[in-house]
Amino acid sequence: MKLSELHPEGTKVRIGTVDFTQDDIIRFAGQFDPQPFHLDPEAARQSLFGGLCASGWHTCAGWMKCFVPYWTSETIRLGKDGIVAPKLGPSPGFADLRWLRPVFAGDSITYFVTFLAAKDLESRPGWRINTIRCEGENQNGEAVIRFDSKVIEFP
Amino acid sequence: MQADRLHIEDFTPGRAFALGPTPVSADEIVAFASEFDPQPMHLSQADGAASILGGLAASGWHTSALMMRMLCDSYIGNSASEGSPGIDSMEWKKPVLAGDTLSGQSRVTAARVSKSRPEIGIVTFRATVTNQRGDVVAICEYANLIRCRPSGEAA
Numbered sequence: 216m217k218l219s220e221l222h223p224e225g226t227k228v229r230i231g232t233v234d235f236t237q238d239d240i241i242r243f244a245g246q247f248d249p250q251p252f253h254l255d256p257e258a259a260r261q262s263l264f265g266g267l268c269a270s271g272w273h274t275c276a277g278w279m280k281c282f283v284p285y286w287t288s289e290t291i292r293l294g295k296d297g298i299v300a301p302k303l304g305p306s307p308g309f310a311d312l313r314w315l316r317p318v319f320a321g322d323s324i325t326y327f328v329t330f331l332a333a334k335d336l337e338s339r340p341g342w343r344i345n346t347i348r349c350e351g352e353n354q355n356g357e358a359v360i361r362f363d364s365k366v367i368e369f370p
Numbered sequence: 371m372q373a374d375r376l377h378i379e380d381f382t383p384g385r386a387f388a389l390g391p392t393p394v395s396a397d398e399i400v401a402f403a404s405e406f407d408p409q410p411m412h413l414s415q416a417d418g419a420a421s422i423l424g425g426l427a428a429s430g431w432h433t434s435a436l437m438m439r440m441l442c443d444s445y446i447g448n449s450a451s452e453g454s455p456g457i458d459s460m461e462w463k464k465p466v467l468a469g470d471t472l473s474g475q476s477r478v479t480a481a482r483v484s485k486s487r488p489e490i491g492i493v494t495f496r497a498t499v500t501n502q503r504g505d506v507v508a509i510c511e512y513a514n515l516i517r518c519r520p521s522g523e524a525a
Contacts (some may be wrong), residue, residue, distance in 0.1 A: 247435035249442055250451060263452045271454060272438050276406040276431045283408055306430055312457040
């Protein structure tokens with residue numbers, strides 16, 4: 216079954232939630248994005264963000280952290296109904312990513328995926344590139360991140 | 371406020387900042403993937419080799435995070451940076467494999483002062499990340515908010 220058959224265009228699916236603790240924010244930032252507003256609560260208060268907040272890449276990685284187990288459970292769920300889940304492969308990238316609001320220490324981000332479009336690859340029969348919209352919102356229902364990702368689908 | 375930090379005035383279009391070199395180990399790839407992207411080709415050499423990626427390969431989000439670290443070490447750590455509103459595009463062109471060493475450059479494509487916040491500038495960059503063979507593994511077009519130099523401060 217193709218992804219486009221499984222998810223009608225525009226159907227937004229909730230894939231999971233990640234709690235962003237101060238310790239996790241500082242640990243990720245210390246390794247990958249050591250800017251003062253991701254490392255030091257006092258320096259963060261002086262920044263435009265106004266408080267200690269997660270690296271935007273940490274917020275992105277949170278989406279993937281939810282998508283992998285979601286897709287694993289979907290594959291199992293479909294299998295029980297005798298449906299072979301779409302075979303998804305690596306992503307060639309993403310576009311139009313917006314960090315709409317800071318993710319502050321203590322925030323809880325719920326992530327979503329929405330199937331947008333599929334395009335057949337002329338060079339490889341049966342292969343497709345899907346475009347999926349990826350979104351996250353905080354515990355107050357405010358959007359914090361949005362991007363459109365590409366995912367390869369094998370026959 | 372450190373006067374010698376880079377401000378918006380220093381980011382003239384065409385100026386390029388060198389990135390890396392940053393080695394990428396198998397242990398780092400597996401650690402990142404275990405936390406955020408636990409797919410087989412990011413977790414084991416055998417599964418990576420059997421995949422279209424051709425070896426134990428970093429999650430695209432790991433590659434992105436490594437790019438971020440190289441940007442911090444290159445110019446952001448020495449800049450009056452106030453974060454980023456988003457990424458116009460990220461292309462993961464080739465897999466980043468265990469044992470690779472990443473380097474590259476980020477070049478200013480445009481710079482302007484914000485209309486709504488005259489103390490903040492918006493700089494856009496095109497970052498190119500390459501491996502030790504000179505293959506481009508990632509291309510990223512992104513924006514960075516950077517403070518204007520306070521009046522009265524010498525350049």
